[in-house]
Amino acid sequence: MREELLRWNRSALTRKAGIEKTYLKVRGRWCYLYRAIDRNGDLVDTMLSEHRDMAAAKVFFRSAKSATGLVPDKVTTDGHGSYPRAIRSTLGKRVTHRTSAYRNNGLEQDHRGIKGRIRCMRGFKSFTSAERFCRSYDELRNHLRPSVRHNHHVPASRGRMLQLRRAATVLSILAAG
Template structure:
């Protein structure tokens, strides 16, 4: 089965897209991150996809683990803080692994827990789930990690927040993103 051109070139250029995004994000202070985990079946076994979503709805990092504990939360936090720096606030759901991990890295004062505060992270799982269904699930954790990282970067690149801008501005941004994507792939 042959995949469309954009799916074959996506993994090749995701690293370049990520480098540009990291350089851009480092220039601005991070206001708030939303952390959440989602259950994903890999070859019949439950795995956990831990994701961080920034205040703009973009997904800077995704980590796949076999466990749902403090060590997994620490893995996500250390990875994202190493790459993007420290945020002002970190919003999570009620999972106690987050609180334990925050205490260990010394960010307990920045931690917010609330019922509906983490909706941005919960809604970020929807595009991933749609794509997961289209792919008919995953067979290995390594494949899931690679796919989730690439999918997040490409989705961030083309997600233009249509509800916040006029139609004309939206079309200009989409055209610019597509032109840059073609330049990367060409």
């Protein structure tokens, strides 16, 4: 319920997405956190998986597609072998799959937020709590993140006002739950 309230803005996303995974320790074992962002750096979807294979990639692409209601024109990923087949089978054959290191840098840098938060927590003891934390942390971070476009000046007073509105929205959602 809370996640849906924070996801209201997903229909305005651009038609280019970057898909990347990172590693997290859960119960002493490595798990994979799949994350997708659009061209503007806004979060599309996130999913924690115990495996990095074709089935996990298909589930993630279906989830990202249902979260936005859009099929992207171009998807940028790392060079993992399961992505091209998963993209063709879930998103369609018209979607262009790109593997580019420099185009994926934005998402690689975006991992720093969640990795820095998890590092001080020293991992997770259960998979369900890790999954819940990763999804809610990314949603909340995306909601509170200032969404200014390149070369657009926003006065500090307006930025503070927008941030206070976003924080009030999040607090009201948490109080309702």
